[in-house]
Amino acid sequence: MNSKQYPSFRDAVADIPDGAIIAFGGFAMPGTPFNLIKALAEQGAKHLTCIANTTGGAQQPRMPDLGLLVEQGQVRKVICAFTAATRASDVLPFTKYYEAGEVEAELVPQGTLAERLRAAGAGIPAFYTPAAVGTELAHGRETRVMNGREYLLEYALPVDYAFLRARRADAFGNLQFHRSQRNFNPVMAMAARVAIVEVDEDILPVGAIDPDQVHTPGIFIHRLVRVPPPPGGIWPVVRQERRR
Amino acid sequence: MNSKQYPSFRDAVADIPDGAIIAFGGFAMPGTPFNLIKALAEQGAKHLTCIANTTGGAQQPRMPDLGLLVEQGQVRKVICAFTAATRASDVLPFTKYYEAGEVEAELVPQGTLAERLRAAGAGIPAFYTPAAVGTELAHGRETRVMNGREYLLEYALPVDYAFLRARRADAFGNLQFHRSQRNFNPVMAMAARVAIVEVDEDILPVGAIDPDQVHTPGIFIHRLVRVPPPPGGIWPVVRQERRR
Amino acid sequence: MSDAVKGWNRQQMADQIAREFQDGWIVNLGVGMPTLCSNTDIGDRHIIYHSENGVIGYGPIAPAGQEDLNLVNAGGQNVTLNPGAAVVHHADSFAIIRGGRIDVTVLGAYEVAENGDFANWRLAGTKGGGIGGAMDLAACAKRVFVIMEHLTRDGRPRLVRRCVLPVTARGVVTLVATNYGLFEPAGEGFRLRELAAGIAVDEVRSGTSATLVI
């Protein structure tokens, strides 16, 4: 069995073509693949469809995130739970490009986003959810009443690539996440044809992780890159709190 | 916070009413709540709807399982992935009662069974699956073509009680399973109003399990009973292999 | 948003809501003012705080210098864990939400209507929005409580007959804390459950574009 370890972030994203559909793990800083995103910004693939919780850039300090790819003109469309700031005083890097019509957006409730990714990975082409029923998001869409309650039909969201971040991996790709680093990462791995992981710690020999304690099985994972210590690698930092 | 620990299996099942819908964890011996089933057989609740992988009794030695509850006349209906033996030479305890019309059965593909339970726990009232399309199980039922493939509509399967078995629990009900003991147990916990667990090891103080290594969060769990060492408690044994 | 508003301050609004929490409840707190509910002293009631990113049983904000940088709440703040905490992935976290396990979600809002509709994801005149987990939470939690300023920055009421902004969910809000008081959407109008110190009923009436039931 070949190790799935790649020597660099550049190597791990080298083959990503224009037009690819990519899911990015992360909720705030934990679990966000900053290093892979930076490599993709350097690689330059265009017309991407990007799936993530937010369009990036809302938090300080600024990190390489989806907003960076948008600013570089690499993104055709985003699918996110946040496509605008929730406070009028905030301005996202994304907003300028969105309002100018240079990038499309699909706004999805966060739980629906997670479940659509999970469904893609689980071979479930569509499911019903109560989220967004009665809202603008449900306009013109198919709903169904079951047991007296109305539900919205939602479709699976398969992706070509998933960019993930984990605490620990063995060479087969079995993953462990630390605390809220987990977030979207496991379901994005399931939804992807090719899952690429940046890993906090040295890649372990196969079998070093207790089979009962694997968070994402290695069968879902294709490429691993060890994150170098700072300043070579990008790591989460304390968020700069703003008064609100 | 009160401990969820109960002093005996009898106490843990005492309130189960006639007509309850109960899911039983387990795949072969691992993860099967033999001790809770035995207590339910003694408690005597009737007209039960029972959900489990099999109707029990196919393996030797015989253990307290769904087949025992059927033999005692406690069961109105089973929902299982196996309602008959796959070899003509095998006879299940269940079969006699089923053929006599004393108990009903709903036969469900195993993956659909697991997903229907998970859906119930996840607030998904219905989903589509490719399993069983084109078979007798799909006769007269709603299907839908998506991306050129036909899928069958399946509904969530909520239950009143789940009977589970785990290796380890803290007093809040956070659970860890050992190896294939896990099987249906986590999704049955999710699907249940009340989840009751028989636990291999002494109940641990709250916080003794690493939050990253919890398999089923305690918010899903309501009652815990420690399984006494044999012969007081019932434990898995080596299956007697038969020639086939 | 300034603290120099009339009536209750931010923490006092949160206190009004937090005092409703019952022992053993699983509580999801939205970003902003709802977060302050976890500061309220509610005695020995044990609350399990759930965050959309899969953290069940988080505790206070981590002291500066002791943050686990991979542990945040829904607002991205570095929190701690209480004993008995567990972490799950995002789909399992929303399974908990949609599955009806959240006893209450406390959310911020732009508007709440007398029929329990509320709006909190899109400001007027903006393209896109910030839904986050609010639509899942609002549709599925057992109770939806709201904390918001009584008036917008330009002095218009946020308690209204019908929402003008696009709604997050319909008919779900049962309790609202503002700096003016504690209110229950009552189908027709809002019932005033408690008046903030220093606020006159007439002030509430003139700041509310729906009937006030006292």
Add this chain to the structure above:
Amino acid sequence: MSDAVKGWNRQQMADQIAREFQDGWIVNLGVGMPTLCSNTDIGDRHIIYHSENGVIGYGPIAPAGQEDLNLVNAGGQNVTLNPGAAVVHHADSFAIIRGGRIDVTVLGAYEVAENGDFANWRLAGTKGGGIGGAMDLAACAKRVFVIMEHLTRDGRPRLVRRCVLPVTARGVVTLVATNYGLFEPAGEGFRLRELAAGIAVDEVRSGTSATLVI
């Protein structure tokens, strides 16, 4: 079922199937004869065995006395784990199956038809059936291979033009090993890919109720 059948014995049938496995494949073996595939020597090809109960990467049957009683394969046998194994719950295990991650499932069957339909869950004249994971696996694995005796106990062919028994899935079987040889459903008839030692082509023809393509 006796080993005193003509042609290949049980292990030889399994060997024919196992030799198709490619390096890195994720393989699900059904109860009974398919289990024997894991005994076949296929050199240094690394196979990941997946079992419906959520075990990914299991190894050989545990030696007597060294069983982990909480670790079984889909047939309920106490197995071991290979390095790199992982355990998931049942819904995640079938997510792997339905998600198309299984390179091949090897199943037993009562009948296989020339159009790739097959039947393995209900015998004639019985009420109920034993589906287990077969319908999920058959509908979703990248390949479905079958191992079965060429004839029923009363001497009737199992390779047929159309299934008489209720099918498990339609049009999915691409390879069948019987004691008579290795066959591919060919739309019209079965292509004979390999003939078992000691079996004559005429014997295969008379034991097959569909055209034989050679």
